[in-house]
Amino acid sequence: MKTAPSITVTGTASAPAVPDIMAISLSVTSHHAQAAEAFALAAASAGAVIAAVASADPAAELSTTGITLTARTSWRNEEAVLLGYDAETTIEATNLAVDAVATVLSAAVGAGGDALRIHSLRAEVSDPASAPETARELAFADARAKAEQLSRLAGARLGAALRVRESAHEPALPLQRAKAVAMAASSMPVVAGRRDLSVALEVTWELRSAGRPGTGT
DSSP states (O other), X not given: OOOOOEEEEEEEEEXXXXXXXEEEEEEEEEEESSHHHHHHHHHHHHHHHHHHHHHHOTTOEEXXXXXXXXXXXXXXXXXXXXXXXXXXXXXXXXXXXGGGHHHHHHHHHHHHGGGEEEEEEEEEOSSTTHHHHHHHHHHHXXXXXXXXXXXXXXXXXXXXXXXXXXXXXXXXXXXXXOEEOOOOSSOOOEEOOOEEEEEEEEEEEEEEETTSTTSOO
């Protein structure tokens, strides 16, 4: 069986994926000789931090992602000695406006004091599908332009697209991690950063005779 003539080209394109929201992971820790007291101290600190973050950015989405209470021990004279108890509550703050992050961090530090720990700061895109869609459209247009030029050089014209394969795709997430660029007296400046999403599409088109439009002969 004779194989129909075709042409395969790869189109590439990129689209910017600019973070417009951020997420912060925080925790508060406490230590006390009694378990109940350690737990109560952590609960109080967590409540203060949650209230401060909510006040600093009312659009923030807050969730408790972990609660632990563990015994602290030390090995002395070949036996474990109880030193007290450590309690920790982990809080996730998401959907933070980029320009509100510095205020949120300052508020959290002010409310949590020495009990506060900042674990991570992530830059995110509220609409992560938009950049890949734009890049794919541009990559397909690039592939078509190349294929049309090559088909003209070969004395033919393009027919229907027979196959499309995304041969390379750099995911939009995770994005470039946000960077704290300097320490100020009242707040920590934050830069969201940006990253270009690159896509490559391999497209196969049917090749038709230039002399007989609408047919494959």
